[in-house]
Amino acid sequence: MAKEFSVTITAGIGSERHNHSFSYRQTLPHVNGSSEDIIELVPYCSYEEQINEIMKPYIDEYNERQKEKYKKAWERYNSGVIKSKPKKKDYKEVTYEYYNEHKNDAKKNPKTGKVERIPIFRSLILGIGDCEDRQSGRITKEEAERILRRTIKQFQKDFPCFKILGATCHCDEKGFFHCHLDYFILYEKENPKGLKVGTGLEAALERMNYAPEQSIVNGRDKVPLLFNAMRNQIYREMEAAMVAEGIRMQYGVSKQKEPDKNSGKNQRLKDWQKTQDAVRELQHNKNAALDILERDKVSPDDLKTALTTAIEITDKIDEIENSPRKRVDKNKVIVEFRLLDQLRSFVDRLISLIAVFLQDRDEYKNKYEALRKEKNDREAETKSKKRSPQKQEAR
Secondary structure (H helix, E strand, C coil): CCEEEEEEEEEECCCHHHHHCHHHHCCCCCECCCHHHEEECCCCCCHHHHHHHHHHHHHHHHHHHHHHHHHHHHHHHHCCCCCCCCCHHHHCCCCCCHHHHHCCCEEECCCCCCEEECCCCEEEEEEECCHHHHHHCCCCHHHHHHHHHHHHHHHHHHCCCEEEEEEEEECCECCCEEEEEEEEECEECCCCCCCCEECCHHHHHHHCCCCCECCCCCCCCCCCEHHHHHHHHHHHHHHHHHHHCCEEEEECCCCCCCCCCCCCCCCCHHHHHHHHHHHHHHHHHHHHHHHHHCCCCCCHHHHHHHHHHHHHHHHHHHHHHCCCEEEECCCCCEEEECCCCCHHHHHHHHHHHHHHHHHHHHHHHHHHHHHHHHHHHHHHHHHHHHHHHHHHHHC
16 A cells, blocks of 8 residues: 555745745744755745746836827827827836835725735645654655655646746755745736736636636535635645655545644534544545556456445445534534535545446457357358258258
């Protein structure tokens, strides 16, 4: 059985200094490594310089449009079409200091009524395994680096509107192996009044043809979100990168909850732990079945084992889901929710793989039966021809 590790993908606030400055990191209590333990998965360059350089051609295009509008306004004034002289301030051009001008942007959230900061760049934290996995050596720094490098490379292909600014693996920290991925959003608008590009996350995901999805790692009480579509895709790519290392993934499960962390959605600790244990066991069985199906040769007994495992997983999910739990939501209202909805997708994949094997076997069986029938028909016809002359002589 291949090694298994949980994977977490979370959205972070993003800090260029935290991610890349070793002198700053030395002041942090959870850092105990050297500068060599900060692995830049992409070459580091100032985010300000990168963003200003990315925006420069769009600023040039906008400023040319403004100049042209100003010029045409003077032509209309000189020809008497308009009576007021055009004012330069009405055709203001944009400077190249895009980063500094927009790093503190904020807007009012229509849902909450609060003024919220608009991050000039976004950040994700990709984590592999937990503290115990790292400390025991079950996963090495080299394995984690290869997995994260491959994931980062695929990220740029999957999300062309996201420009990677930095990707850093922090091996100088205590805890699990993880990477901070910082990216700048940029997509082209249709018929814009200002710059021809936008920087909104959801608009960019829509431009890249992503649609809202249920989260792989959350229960069914969560509504489909565009961010989930993005995160689900990264999960799938991380899983592919781990498989390339001979490692299996367990989606978003922890071995043990830290007492001071409120990550259980107001569940009792024993309920939360019971759920995590069940998820880990089910995913282990799923991974064991996948190991069987991905062998070079799969025997009928192996196939039967994989199919039995898939049935057991499905039955276990049904059993757990038919036992609804309760939690207190943010409005202090007790609501019911059901668990392990995300494992449905894993079982579906497992059954699909089994179906491929079964279909191949059935096709082979059908071809075999057809050939046997054809052979039997030929033999019967030959026997019939041999009997015919003997019957004629007898007459």
